[in-house]
Amino acid sequence: MTDPATVIGVDIGGTKTAIGAVRLPGGELLEKILLPTPTAAASGAAFLDDLVRQVGAFIEHRADNPRAIGISICELVDLQGRVRSGHRVRWEGLDPLTRFAEILPTVLESDVRAAALAEARLGAGKRYQQFFYLNLGTGISSALVLDREPHAGHRGNALAIASSPISLRAPSGEIVTQVLEDVAGGEGLAKLAAKAGLSARSAKELIALAQTSAGPARELILDAARAIGVALGQAVNILDPEAVIVGGGLARSEGLFWEAILRETRAHIWSPETRPLPILKGAMTGDAALIGAGLRAYAMSSPKLR
Structure with missing residues (x-):
């Protein structure tokens, strides 16, 4: 058996960004807030700064001690978790992993792979x-x-x-x-x-x-x-x-x-x-990437699942 834990999922989509608390291994979404995803130059360093603040504040008010952060983003992400495109969100060349790791251990994944993971583990792909x-x-x-x-x-x-x-x-x-x-x-x-x-x-x-x-x-x-x-x-x-x-x-x-x-x-x-x-x-409706990002964070923070 794996120990239940709360992790934070962040899903950065083309039009909106979701921050949520996910209870795993069951996949229950405990809380979620939505923010607009900025466009063009506003989606770069200023957006990263603001999102770090938003996630930090979201975690601070929770009493269940979230274990880690998983981020999914609508861009190419390489095998080391670096953003490799800037089609919608201009984080290429920035270091979001280091910034969010100042709050909690963090993993970053492409949104489609995060969503596919959620469907594979908890949804229609089981x-x-x-x-x-x-x-x-x-x-x-x-x-x-x-x-x-x-x-x-x-x-x-x-x-x-x-x-x-x-x-x-x-x-x-x-x-x-x-x-x-x-x-x-x-x-x-x-x-x-x-x-x-x-x-x-x-x-x-x-x-x-x-x-x-x-x-x-x-x-x-x-x-x-x-x-x-x-x-x-x-x-x-x-x-x-x-x-x-x-x-x-x-x-x-x-x-x-x-x-x-x-x-x-x-x-x-x-x-x-x-x-x-x-x-x-x-089967995961609109939260597949958010929950999938949480699954990545849960695996990273749970040695048995690595």
């Missing part, structure tokens, strides 16, 4: 030895889980399924370039809705609008589902996982969008034997 995890939120990222552990790759960069352009030559001879996040991520869909003059101000509003009306909203959502299905189908063709688990805020949508993702994914899986594999929604 029954599987291996699965492919896709996170649909403000952006899109992925992780392969092997033996209930997210695979980071040689450098820690095995997550960027949706960030690189795919270029094809159309019958007209024109080169058409598409980036999956731009057509199917939350931020990308909101921009496409605005460009189309639709009333929807977010991806979730666009999905709801597409559910009840034909026209541009439905076309955008079906195009997004098709792009997701192509990417997921190719991932399955390459990796042959036991299952696919889809998490993130957009994955919680019911109806048209989810049904189209299922249909398009299966349509792009080549092997008839593989095609019926389970494609499931994540």
Whole structure:
């Protein structure tokens, strides 16, 4: 048996940052506060300074003596826990581990691997030895889980399924370039809705609008589902996982969008034997990365789990 303990999870997402107290090994979220994630230059050193203060204050008022801090961030994180990109949060070149370690022992992980870990240990992936995890939120990222552990790759960069352009030559001879996040991520869909003059101000509003009306909203959502299905189908063709688990805020949508993702994914899986594999929604709702960061902190602070 492992000893119950409270740890602090910090999930830095593209639009909001969550700080929570997590009781492990059960995964109970005891308390959570939300803060906006700053953008552009404001997401750099000033944000790090402020978040260190916020986390310190959060810990100070708790009476259960949190054991460690786990941080998940929506950026590339290498095998030493260093932030290696600055797409949304500009911590590349900074030293958040040292700053937070002044409060408690700290571990830092990419948000998608933290979320995949939570699903593997406590959520929809518990029954599987291996699965492919896709996170649909403000952006899109992925992780392969092997033996209930997210695979980071040689450098820690095995997550960027949706960030690189795919270029094809159309019958007209024109080169058409598409980036999956731009057509199917939350931020990308909101921009496409605005460009189309639709009333929807977010991806979730666009999905709801597409559910009840034909026209541009439905076309955008079906195009997004098709792009997701192509990417997921190719991932399955390459990796042959036991299952696919889809998490993130957009994955919680019911109806048209989810049904189209299922249909398009299966349509792009080549092997008839593989095609019926389970494609499931994540079970950890919006707290997967927060709890996964807590799991990393718990393992670091518990010698039996290292």
